[in-house]
Amino acid sequence: MNVYGNACTKEAGCVMAIGAFDGVHRGHQEIIRKMIRKSELLGIPSAVFTFDPPPKAFFRAADVLTPVGEKVRRIKKLGVDTVIVASFDRAYTERTASQFILDLSAFSPREIYVGGDFRFGKNRAGDVGLLSTHYIVNKAETICCDKGAVISSTRIRGLMKTGKRKEAVTLLGWPV
Ligand SMILES: Cc1cc2nc3c(=O)[nH]c(=O)nc-3n(C[C@H](O)[C@H](O)[C@H](O)COP(=O)(O)O)c2cc1C
Numbered sequence: 001m002n003v004y005g006n007a008c009t010k011e012a013g014c015v016m017a018i019g020a021f022d023g024v025h026r027g028h029q030e031i032i033r034k035m036i037r038k039s040e041l042l043g044i045p046s047a048v049f050t051f052d053p054p055p056k057a058f059f060r061a062a063d064v065l066t067p068v069g070e071k072v073r074r075i076k077k078l079g080v081d082t083v084i085v086a087s088f089d090r091a092y093t094e095r096t097a098s099q100f101i102l103d104l105s106a107f108s109p110r111e112i113y114v115g116g117d118f119r120f121g122k123n124r125a126g127d128v129g130l131l132s133t134h135y136i137v138n139k140a141e142t143i144c145c146d147k148g149a150v151i152s153s154t155r156i157r158g159l160m161k162t163g164k165r166k167e168a169v170t171l172l173g174w175p176v
């Protein structure tokens with residue numbers, strides 16, 4: 001596990017957002033900004049817990065929009081104090097949902113932000129319900145584009161593949 005920024009410790013605690021965040025697209029930015037606002041309100045550090053490579057790249061060979069260095073840079077640029085990157089390899093996918101919950105406790109998250117469909121742990125056994133029995137969990141609302149379609153890394157990968165760069169950039173909110 002690599003940790004960028006030392007603001008978030010067990011003692012200091014944090015408000016945390018968790019996810020693959022490949023591309024750090026406009027949907028991701030919204031959830032991260034909400035998390036930062038809450039951390040400012042509570043007067044504690046903000047943190048993002050993410051994975052390298054993104055689980056979809058590991059399991060389904062999806063194209064990676066942002067290599068880890070660029071992903072961390074984008075997340076920091078949004079104003080996040082600490083970025084935690086777990087190495088997503090075969091051994092890591094064997095960690096159970098309970099082990100992952102225990103991993104998080106090293107950063108004492110006071111509140112956590114995820115999407116409603118967030119899953120974690122071996123065979124995706126953990127869900128928001130389970131996480132909520134341990135932490136205060138905020139479920140982010142889904143952000144859509146102007147045409148009303150959900151913004152996702154998968155959608156942006158498709159646009160890039162078919163040469164629709166301009167549309168991809170609009171959904172990403174970053175230049176490519
Ligand atoms: C410890 C751990 C183990 C995981 N094991 C699996 C797995 O066995 N199969 C799978 O499809 N995804 C697995 N995942 C990936 C999650 O399903 C999910 O993609 C990840 O938590 C990121 O959330 P997000 O997809 O909402 O961004 C695992 C995640 C974690 C944290």
Ligand SMILES: Nc1ncnc2c1ncn2[C@@H]1O[C@H](COP(=O)(O)OP(=O)(O)OP(=O)(O)O)[C@@H](O)[C@H]1O
Binds near residue numbers: 151
């Ligand atoms: N459009 C969106 N609006 C709000 N939250 C989002 C949006 N897309 C993803 N999220 C949330 O951001 C976190 C990271 O999501 P993830 O990186 O898996 O998103 P994704 O774009 O759907 O990726 P993929 O298409 O590869 O599955 C999750 O908690 C997820 O629910």
